[in-house]
Amino acid sequence: MGDQFLRTICQFCHNNCGLLVRKSTSGHLLIHGDPEHPSNRGWCCPKAQANAEILLADDRLKRPLRKTRAGFQRISWDEALDYAADRLGEILAKHGPLSLARCTGAPVSYHSRDGFLQFMGEVGSPNLTGIGNLCMAPRMTAYRAVTGGARTEPDYDATNLAIFWGADPVGVKRFASYAAHGGMNRILPRLKERGVKIICIDPYFSATAQEADQWIRINPGTDTALGLAMIHVLVANEIYDKEFVAGYSVGLAELAGHVRDCTPEWAEGLTGIPAGVIDMLARTYAATKPAVIYEGNGLDMYANGVDAVRTIATLVCLAGNLDVPGGNVFMPFPHPAPLPTKALPINRRVWFDRFPLLPHVPFPAIKEAILGGEHNRPRAMIVHHGNPVLVQANEQRTRVALEKLDFLLVTELFPTATTELADLVLPMASAFECYGYRAYSSVAGGFFALARPIVEPVGDARPVFDVEYALASRMGLHRDYPFQDDRGWVDYMVKAHGVTVRRLEEEQIVFALPGVRYRKYTDSPCGTPSGKVEFFSRWFAQAGARPMPIYEEPAGESLSRDRCLEKGFPLRGTSRRPSQFVHTKFKTLDAITKSYPEPLVRMHPDDAVVRGVLEGEMVKVTSPQGTITVKARLSERTSPGLVWVDFGWGNPSDGKANINVLCNDGLFDPVSGGTPNRLFPCEVQKARVSEPKE
Numbered sequence: 132m133g134d135q136f137l138r139t140i141c142q143f144c145h146n147n148c149g150l151l152v153r154k155s156t157s158g159h160l161l162i163h164g165d166p167e168h169p170s171n172r173g174w175c176c177p178k179a180q181a182n183a184e185i186l187l188a189d190d191r192l193k194r195p196l197r198k199t200r201a202g203f204q205r206i207s208w209d210e211a212l213d214y215a216a217d218r219l220g221e222i223l224a225k226h227g228p229l230s231l232a233r234c235t236g237a238p239v240s241y242h243s244r245d246g247f248l249q250f251m252g253e254v255g256s257p258n259l260t261g262i263g264n265l266c267m268a269p270r271m272t273a274y275r276a277v278t279g280g281a282r283t284e285p286d287y288d289a290t291n292l293a294i295f296w297g298a299d300p301v302g303v304k305r306f307a308s309y310a311a312h313g314g315m316n317r318i319l320p321r322l323k324e325r326g327v328k329i330i331c332i333d334p335y336f337s338a339t340a341q342e343a344d345q346w347i348r349i350n351p352g353t354d355t356a357l358g359l360a361m362i363h364v365l366v367a368n369e370i371y372d373k374e375f376v377a378g379y380s381v382g383l384a385e386l387a388g389h390v391r392d393c394t395p396e397w398a399e400g401l402t403g404i405p406a407g408v409i410d411m412l413a414r415t416y417a418a419t420k421p422a423v424i425y426e427g428n429g430l431d432m433y434a435n436g437v438d439a440v441r442t443i444a445t446l447v448c449l450a451g452n453l454d455v456p457g458g459n460v461f462m463p464f465p466h467p468a469p470l471p472t473k474a475l476p477i478n479r480r481v482w483f484d485r486f487p488l489l490p491h492v493p494f495p496a497i498k499e500a501i502l503g504g505e506h507n508r509p510r511a512m513i514v515h516h517g518n519p520v521l522v523q524a525n526e527q528r529t530r531v532a533l534e535k536l537d538f539l540l541v542t543e544l545f546p547t548a549t550t551e552l553a554d555l556v557l558p559m560a561s562a563f564e565c566y567g568y569r570a571y572s573s574v575a576g577g578f579f580a581l582a583r584p585i586v587e588p589v590g591d592a593r594p595v596f597d598v599e600y601a602l603a604s605r606m607g608l609h610r611d612y613p614f615q616d617d618r619g620w621v622d623y624m625v626k627a628h629g630v631t632v633r634r635l636e637e638e639q640i641v642f643a644l645p646g647v648r649y650r651k652y653t654d655s656p657c658g659t660p661s662g663k664v665e666f667f668s669r670w671f672a673q674a675g676a677r678p679m680p681i682y683e684e685p686a687g688e689s690l691s692r693d694r695c696l697e698k699g700f701p702l703r704g705t706s707r708r709p710s711q712f713v714h715t716k717f718k719t720l721d722a723i724t725k726s727y728p729e730p731l732v733r734m735h736p737d738d739a740v741v742r743g744v745l746e747g748e749m750v751k752v753t754s755p756q757g758t759i760t761v762k763a764r765l766s767e768r769t770s771p772g773l774v775w776v777d778f779g780w781g782n783p784s785d786g787k788a789n790i791n792v793l794c795n796d797g798l799f800d801p802v803s804g805g806t807p808n809r810l811f812p813c814e815v816q817k818a819r820v821s822e823p824k825e
């Protein structure tokens with residue numbers, strides 16, 4: 132038998148590229164992009180090879196581990212499941228269903244999104260939490276308030292202007308939200324060939340900014356002010372799409388009154404962008420039809436992220452770019468079957484009264500309920516496919532909260548800062564060791580792709596859905612489960628569209644929805660209370676939240692120069708994600724670390740010189756929350772006074788510093804619970820100050 136060629140998908144980042152794996156007779160795996168996958172068409176990034184490295188990694192978790200006084204002890208699956216069933220059973224019996232919380236990481240794979248979701252449904256606990264407060268929840272909630280739909284995707288091929296706002300898709304090699312048009316490597320050349328103007332709004336001269344015709348440098352977290360001023364220009368000059376606004380929206384009069392004083396001159400003082408540039412940006416956006424705005428994660432991690440994106444969604448609608456060819460479009464996306472299959476008592480979840488507008492509980496609410504010893508606090512937590520200790524603001528307090536739990540179960544591939552705190556660690560099968568799938572949108576239609584087992588799981592690692600079902604069975608919660616293992620889960624999820632796992636095995640890519648249909652609002656109402664686009668959000672108003680966006684301090688407190696100087700923190704700090712890796716993952720693998728071995732802090736040479744800091748020197752970065760030591764990189768891509776610390780380190784195995792030691796978890800976005808992980812006051816000093824010579 133010769134080499135085997137197997138088609139599957141990568142699940143390291145949200146792109147979920149199609150892969151073609153060449154498996155030799157000796158078992159060696161060589162990974163290529165799948166030429167027939169509609170979104171990446173043969174391309175893949177260097178991280179794809181890590182899918183194979185994971186299978187051989189020395190430090191991969193291979194057996195269940197139970198914490199004892201003598202440290203972690205290897206146990207069998209039977210012992211692990213009995214132990215988990217006993218502890219969870221006791222806690223649920225004593226404190227009721229709300230005492231269990233589930234915390235997941237970024238939904239880079241649907242295992243992450245769905246693992247233990249049905250379990251929570253069977254238990255009856257609505258306490259689902261994760262990284263939403265730092266990623267996507269602000270953007271999705273904002274879009275939903277204005278348009279009634281989740282996020283839109285830019286229709287790049289038919290557009291005449293592309294604005295990248297708080298996003299660096301060139302840097303992170305990010306596709307459009309659901310891969311509708313493939314990667315930037317395909318999109319950008321096509322835009323440039325057609326002479327489409329590209330504008331990037333970013334405090335940093337990012338990889339996307341370098342590709343743009345115009346880079347607009349903005350002070351971090353001040354996008355709401357820019358957005359309000361642009362709305363002011365459109366409304367005051369009546370250069371909005373009158374036909375769309377009259378036919379399909381409500382609330383323009385309220386909005387016009389609301390932004391009357393939000394002039395470009397007002398916004399200049401906050402954003403640092405000259406008023407003339409703001410005025411021209413707004414006029415260019417209004418006059419160039421159609422135009423797209425792609426808003427990114429650069430807007431989420433502030434205490435005012437929801438309102439920033441509400442201004443963007445408002446602009447998209449005012450300019451008549453919603454759901455039109457070449458605008459911001461609701462692309463056909465095959466939504467999978469409902470999970471859990473049972474309705475959860477949402478209004479009983481932790482801090483529902485403060486965060487009623489979100490699909491899930493923001494992590495800060497769970498954390499504060501535990502730290503405050505609240506009566507209804509979670510006492511047990513299942514952390515699945517996430518690393519909350521490192522990724523949430525203020526690592527120190529997150530640790531204390533997780534340590535206070537009566538029982539912490541963590542499913543993982545590798546030892547992490549979070550597994551260290553666990554009572555029980557369960558070793559999971561990785562993407563190449565089990566079934567999975569992904570739904571994609573595209574102009575040509577919504578489709579599914581399959582992830583299939585390429586090899587047997589290492590050691591005793593098991594797919595999450597097998598484990599979840601086995602645990603549910605032990606606890607008598609399995610009767611209504613719609614699946615019993617990973618393959619059954621895929622089958623159940625795609626069945627909603629008449630697709631089966633068997634068909635996916637045969638065809639790999641299955642289109643489930645027809646091509647895009649534009650202007651759906653003309654024949655079906657929007658998902659807002661009025662059925663129209665709402666510039667004055669009735670949904671927010673009904674929940675006691677402010678119906679229109681307001682500019683507020685992005686860090687939740689004033690970071691004015693004078694105030695910071697007075698406190699001894701003359702610099703502002705923020706964070707970056709290098710594209711060589713994804714978050715805190717896999718820093719012990721060659722494919723990930725060889726091109727980027729350690730976290731850096733990028734600072735402007737003007738800030739470095741006055742501190743005597745040289746390129747490549749180790750420096751201490753101190754904020755009111757803590758201090759970390761990282762290597763300095765001098766760069767004019769940032770502005771004086773603003774330093775950028777890399778996010779993604781801090782696991783015991785990498786032994787490097789975690790930026791979230793510096794971030795404040797005490798203040799958050801009133802709607803999303805977003806913490807200012809991208810903005811904190813700080814000071815930088817040389818780590819080693821040389822002694823004066825005798």
Ligand SMILES: Nc1nc2c(c(=O)[nH]1)N[C@H]1C(S)=C(S)[C@@H](COP(=O)(O)OP(=O)(O)OC[C@H]3O[C@@H](n4cnc5c(=O)[nH]c(N)nc54)[C@H](O)[C@@H]3O)O[C@H]1N2
Nearest residue numbers: 236237266516517518522542543559706714715716778808
């Ligand atoms: N300061 C700062 N903080 C940030 C960010 C930032 O830019 N700056 N970014 C934020 C954003 S946008 C996000 S999305 C979050 C990311 O937050 P997380 O998603 O929690 O971070 P990851 O490092 O991706 O953690 C995923 C964990 O899942 C494990 N894993 C991988 N595959 C599997 C699997 O198949 N099964 C199981 N059980 N485990 C698996 C990995 O080993 C890893 O430890 O961080 C947020 N925090």
Ligand SMILES: Nc1nc2c(c(=O)[nH]1)N[C@H]1C(S)=C(S)[C@@H](COP(=O)(O)OP(=O)(O)OC[C@H]3O[C@@H](n4cnc5c(=O)[nH]c(N)nc54)[C@H](O)[C@@H]3O)O[C@H]1N2
Nearest residue numbers: 297298299303332335337351352427428429710712713714
């Ligand atoms: N290789 C790789 N790919 C990834 C990830 C990864 O870690 N590695 N993570 C995945 C995840 S979970 C996510 S959420 C996405 C993120 O992908 P994107 O949504 O593109 O977000 P970022 O790459 O964080 O880029 C955000 C940009 O916003 C800028 N920015 C920061 N603050 C502000 C601000 O206040 N205003 C404005 N206008 N801009 C600001 C930053 O300088 C940065 O250039 O990428 C995904 N893809």
Ligand code: SF4
Nearest residue numbers: 141143144147148176
């Ligand atoms: S890590 Fe690379 S290959 Fe994998 S999905 Fe993301 S971009 Fe594609």
Ligand SMILES: [Mo]
Nearest residue numbers: 237265266428
């Ligand atoms: Mo994210």
